[in-house]
Amino acid sequence: MVVLQMILLLCAGSSVANDSCSTNVNIYAELEKLKNMEERIQNLEEMNEALKIIVQDSQNQLKSLQMENQAKKVAFSAGLLESGRGNTGPFHTGKTLVYKKVFSNIGGAYDSNTGIFTAPMKGAYYFRFYGHCHGGPTMAISLLKNGETQCSLHSFKPASNGNASNGVVLTLETGDKISTRLWQNTWVYDDPASYTSFGGFLLFPM
Structure with missing residues (x-):
């Protein structure tokens, strides 16, 4: 047990x-x-x-x-006179044209106070400018890059109205300046129809 x-x-x-x-x-x-x-x-x-x-x-x-x-979005277009109508010139010396009637200024590269476009970046740009005048004195305008003439338009003492235009593709560096200059002793006309204008845009950066 x-x-x-x-x-x-x-x-x-x-x-x-x-x-x-x-x-x-x-x-x-x-x-x-x-x-x-x-x-x-x-x-x-x-x-x-x-x-x-x-x-x-x-x-x-x-x-x-x-x-x-x-x-990369750079483009502008402007007419010469903001309002009214009339001739600009003739002047004894060349004069930079200041386009006051801004239709577009994408990127803000165009200065309507000076008439100068400043390239915001290196690239290929296209510019076009138009001029209109009445009978009488010659009309002549040049497009300038950093103060140097690139191309021009011209209407020699038209009997009635004169019209001309020109355009160019330019390779610009950042900060390059583009403007148009009225030749000495010439004139140009504009009114609300904006016959005289200036514009351009970036084709592509480089």
């Missing part, structure tokens, strides 16, 4: 020990799972920060491209 009781006690102790070990094993397994989960969360946070940086870089690049694209 005593032997049987001892055997039963030994069996019971063995069962408790097994349960305790089993419990310890489960705790370690859960702790390992938590550790793995923490590592995964940390990895996700690192990935999230990396994605934030990538998104910010992409937004900066997009903004830069948008600004660059906006800068």
